[in-house]
Amino acid sequence: MARPEDADLLGPLVVDEILIRLLRTPIGPRVAQIGEPKSGVHQIAEAVSWIRAHFAQPVTVDEMAASVRMGTSSFHERFKAVTSMSPLQYQKVLRLHEARRLMLFQQMEAGDACHRVGYLSPSQFSREYARFFGSAPMKDTARLRAEGFATGAGR
DNA sequence: CAGGTTTGCCGCCAAC
DNA sequence: GGGTTGGCGGCAAACC
Numbered sequence: 512m513a514r515p516e517d518a519d520l521l522g523p524l525v526v527d528e529i530l531i532r533l534l535r536t537p538i539g540p541r542v543a544q545i546g547e548p549k550s551g552v553h554q555i556a557e558a559v560s561w562i563r564a565h566f567a568q569p570v571t572v573d574e575m576a577a578s579v580r581m582g583t584s585s586f587h588e589r590f591k592a593v594t595s596m597s598p599l600q601y602q603k604v605l606r607l608h609e610a611r612r613l614m615l616f617q618q619m620e621a622g623d624a625c626h627r628v629g630y631l632s633p634s635q636f637s638r639e640y641a642r643f644f645g646s647a648p649m650k651d652t653a654r655l656r657a658e659g660f661a662t663g664a665g666r
Numbered sequence: 667c668a669g670g671t672t673t674g675c676c677g678c679c680a681a682c
Numbered sequence: 683g684g685g686t687t688g689g690c691g692g693c694a695a696a697c698c
Contacts, residue, residue, distance in 0.1 A: 572695065582667050587696065599675080599695065621685060632677045637686055639675085647686055 551589040554579035558586075559594065559601070566605040567629035572598050606630065607643050614652045615660065621648040 534543060558575050575598060576586035590598050606628040613619040613627060625636040625648075641647045646654065 583695095584667060584669090584697095591696095597696065603675090630676085633685070634678080634687075635676055638688095641686080649685065 551581065551585070552593055554581060555586075555589050555593045558590065558598070562598070562602050563605060566602050566609065567627065569629065570602070603639065604643070607640055610636070610640065610648070611644065611651070614648060615655060624648070 533539065557579050561575070561578070562570075572586065573583055576583045579586070581589070587597065590596075590601075594601055596604070610624040610628045613624040614621060619627070621637070622633050625633050630636040630639075637647050640651070644651050
């Protein structure tokens with residue numbers, strides 16, 4: 512990074528070294544799996560990044576599976592194997608974390624945050640939020656502020 | 667991978 | 683008036 516003129520030559524070597532060392536660790540087999548074309552890991556990674564970019568919009572598992580050219584069943588199975596979560600759960604967690612961030616750092620109201628992250632009904636949003644974070648949206652953010660998080664200064 | 671069954675999420679209404 | 687909770691039906695998700 513300090514010497515851009517060397518990056519082209521040395522970069523690939525550094526990457527290779529990192530990969531080799533990684534493959535020698537206990538999680539080596541799992542790392543190797545990523546490069547295995549038929550393992551489906553690459554397709555799952557594709558789906559994951561799509562969800563991360565569009566978590567606020569509604570989507571069906573069938574659509575996602577089709578977009579990476581997999582059957583619904585195997586897509587489920589592979590997705591969970593890689594992320595340890597089901598597709599919809601993954602989307603939900605992203606939504607809830609983003610909503611929490613919006614309320615904490617942007618002083619956004621619960622209702623606005625709710626719609627912003629893709630929930631149509633505030634009641635459902637509040638319910639899911641409480642179940643995941645332990646307490647309802649406004650209670651949770653109030654508690655975090657009391658503990659010194661997000662003292663008003665942005666981000 | 668396809669298909670059948672169970673689970674649970676989502677959105678609505680109502681109450682607090 | 684906004685936020686939270688409870689109950690319920692429909693349907694997709696999750697599981698087998």
